Amino acid sequence: MKRIPLLLLLVALLTGLLISCQSAVSVNRLSADTDIDLSGNWNDTDIRLVAQALVESSLSSPWVNQFKMKNPGKNPVVIVGTFMNRSSEHIDTSIIAKRYEMELVNSGKVDMVADQNFRASVRDEREEQQYFASEDTAKALGKEIGADYLLQGAVRTNLDQSGGSMVRTYYVSAELIDIETNRKVWVGEETIKKLIKQSKFKF
Template identity: 35%
Template sequence: MNKEHAYKTAAGLLMAAVVATGLTACGGTQVSRVGANKQIDVTDKWNSTDSKLVAKQMIKDMVSFPWLEKWNQKHDRMPRVIIKTVRNKSHEHIPTDTFINDLKRAMLRNGQVEFVSGGAAREEVREERKEQDIYASEDTRAEMGAETGADFALAGSINSTVQQADGTRVTFYQVDLNLVDMTTTQEVWYGQKKIKKVAEKGGFF
């Protein structure tokens, strides 16, 4: 084999490698940017769309019950609601903090109730207030003992069941929430939302 033929062979092999690499890249993963609110179901598991829609629908249902009208007839301010605990009793990991945040947003956007912070957020504010009491000037520090108390407490759970047969899987989610009067412990609202998802073998399995 002469040098010219060897050079041509090497160049041909290099070109083939480049083409193969390009074809592999074209057949690889492609990523596109979409709006955060666009509904995309890549599995049959609980997702952000479920969280937002359930929160919005349940808060809408909550403020449609008679308790709110009765409250407004007796008071000249909106009722204050605190979210206690939403327990995940489903078969999968569900970020309940995200769902709680969606509930908060739905309440604030609805504008018929006021939201009172609880849990870790409240403890952080209390710690900051303690530091202000030491380091901030008297005319700028937040007062101790001036927190806004909640009138009602919201709590609930997320449950699920899964049925599978002949290449089809049906996942059923049920969200239960209840609103309790903090003074009387009377349950003034109970809400329930159900979601059913069907997955065929070869797609989500």
């Protein structure tokens, strides 16, 4: 019977020791455009750099002016297709696609239409309006703007490692395809290369 209080005392001491050993958490708010690279993995800075570079490359290509010469007063209409992750790590490629889309829209040179992920919900809403909205506010069927070009891309990685050093290279490619003719009007690629060194000694 005397062993039970002693056992409880030991459990209490161990619990207190474990709690005291837990490291404190410190949080600092940072500007969204602050460049921080902790692990060498793909991060938000890479997304920003890649999107800006690819948009700049695509808008400086002749396809925009060629379209406007054939269609005076109109911007080319682009729909975002699939950005595939063919890298060796988990990358949410939808963030790349969305950042790319934002840059294109904000340029004022390109119009965008809803991609496949949102188009179905928009169509459902328009269909329901035919039955439940008033006649003067219901949006008509068959009035969608057809896209002229499809934007798609992929992310690939290459690793080169020796000892405690590693070079990780990301290749982010994108292309615009004329939907009517299946012709590629622009192809671009942006490369992100990182040298990662790990200490041999751990304390």
